[in-house]
Amino acid sequence: MKAILPGSTVGVLGSGQLGRMFAIAARRMGYRVHTFSPDADTPTGQVADKEYDHEYEDLDAVREFARSVSVVTFEFENVPSAAVEAAAQLAHVRPSGSVLHTTQHRLREKTFLQTHGFPCAPFRHVRTLEDLTGALEAVGLPAVLKTAGFGYDGKGQTRINSNEEAPAAFGALRGQEGVLEAFVDFEREVSVVAARGLDGEFKHYGVVENTHSRHILDLSVAPAYVEERTAREAVRIARAVLEELDVVGVTCVEFFLTREGRLLVNELAPRPHNSGHFTFDANVTSQFEQQLRAVCGLPLGSTELLSPAAMANLLGDLWAEGEPDWRAAAAFPNVKLHLYGKTEARKGRKMGHLTALAATPEEAARAALAARAALMRSPVL
Numbered sequence: 001m002k003a004i005l006p007g008s009t010v011g012v013l014g015s016g017q018l019g020r021m022f023a024i025a026a027r028r029m030g031y032r033v034h035t036f037s038p039d040a041d042t043p044t045g046q047v048a049d050k051e052y053d054h055e056y057e058d059l060d061a062v063r064e065f066a067r068s069v070s071v072v073t074f075e076f077e078n079v080p081s082a083a084v085e086a087a088a089q090l091a092h093v094r095p096s097g098s099v100l101h102t103t104q105h106r107l108r109e110k111t112f113l114q115t116h117g118f119p120c121a122p123f124r125h126v127r128t129l130e131d132l133t134g135a136l137e138a139v140g141l142p143a144v145l146k147t148a149g150f151g152y153d154g155k156g157q158t159r160i161n162s163n164e165e166a167p168a169a170f171g172a173l174r175g176q177e178g179v180l181e182a183f184v185d186f187e188r189e190v191s192v193v194a195a196r197g198l199d200g201e202f203k204h205y206g207v208v209e210n211t212h213s214r215h216i217l218d219l220s221v222a223p224a225y226v227e228e229r230t231a232r233e234a235v236r237i238a239r240a241v242l243e244e245l246d247v248v249g250v251t252c253v254e255f256f257l258t259r260e261g262r263l264l265v266n267e268l269a270p271r272p273h274n275s276g277h278f279t280f281d282a283n284v285t286s287q288f289e290q291q292l293r294a295v296c297g298l299p300l301g302s303t304e305l306l307s308p309a310a311m312a313n314l315l316g317d318l319w320a321e322g323e324p325d326w327r328a329a330a331a332f333p334n335v336k337l338h339l340y341g342k343t344e345a346r347k348g349r350k351m352g353h354l355t356a357l358a359a360t361p362e363e364a365a366r367a368a369l370a371a372r373a374a375l376m377r378s379p380v381l
């Protein structure tokens with residue numbers, strides 16, 4: 001297994017902020033970066049050496065891209081499998097297409113989790129309204145109906161509180177396949193971001209506590225306040241998931257922690273994850289550098305947390321009253337501003353984040369939230 005060394009070119013399928021931060025880490029280590037997506041002047045493209053803007057269905061363009069790099073990785077898991085297969089004929093693809101195949105479809109992912117004995121909320125496959133009626137009986141109320149494919153940040157999810165709500169929820173699927181899940185009355189949500197090297201080496205970033213707002217991650221705090229036993233169990237499950245999937249690279253395992261102290265896996269993301277953004281500023285090796293090391297076949301770096309940290313997302317909503325007051329946020333000396341180079345600030349769109357470092361996780365959370373509030377206090381119109 002020959003390592004892909006600095007000076008080589010790495011390819012990223014997808015061109016959002018995850019690719020951008022990956023590209024920053026890669027360029028810092030002397031790699032060149034090519035990115036491929038249907039768009040131009042993208043968050044990743046702005047820092048990459050070369051940006052290919054073609055549809056994923058344009059397999060000739062995908063081949064040209066793959067020929068230009070030593071390894072292809074992802075920053076987004078919903079890349080069509082034909083594109084991944086075309087790339088795999090010409091370059092290493094890490095993680096493999098089969099990891100993507102499992103995780104880009106909720107039903108396949110849940111079936112994988114269930115088959116391998118990983119704890120998750122009860123679920124049923126829904127193709128028809130009759131399926132939904134049966135599924136509601138099986139998993140109980142309340143429940144959440146989600147589209148089986150291509151959903152993220154709560155898109156394509158409907159909560160069902162009574163049987164009467166079933167037809168409307170089914171209608172919201174708009175003919176797509178669905179998965180009905182029991183609604184989990186969780187105490188909190190946590191995640192484990194972890195990495196697996198080409199030789200099977202495993203490293204993790206511990207347990208992070210996540211708060212969502214309108215189904216979108218709002219705040220991550222590290223380390224999470226959970227019992228030692230729970231933290232060990234979360235890491236054990238994450239490791240087993242990465243090994244069972246045979247991942248090369250970073251993967252995030254998101255969990256619900258129930259009021260009874262049980263961990264249920266909610267979702268897998270086979271790439272760096274929003275709940276690991278703080279590692280850019282707070283850890284010896286960021287999740288982005290770790291992804292690079294893993295896919296290039298290098299030894300993994302230390303995941304040591306140098307300081308408790310909190311990350312607050314900056315959504316497009318913050319721009320509603322005009323450009324946020326960046327100077328006000330910069331007045332917080334232990335807060336780092338990350339912006340993704342997106343020009344259009346749409347509601348709910350992830351535009352950037354703030355990471356705060358402090359003596360305790362609570363203080364870090366307070367600082368991140370205070371800095372974000374300061375962005376809005378005196379908007380520059």
Ligand code: AMP
Nearest residue numbers: 144152153154181182183184212215267
């Ligand atoms: P997802 O896109 O499936 O990760 O869902 C986004 C967010 O919606 C989660 O992080 C939870 O806050 C909430 N959510 C999703 N599924 C459930 C569920 N079965 N029970 C309770 N909350 C859920």
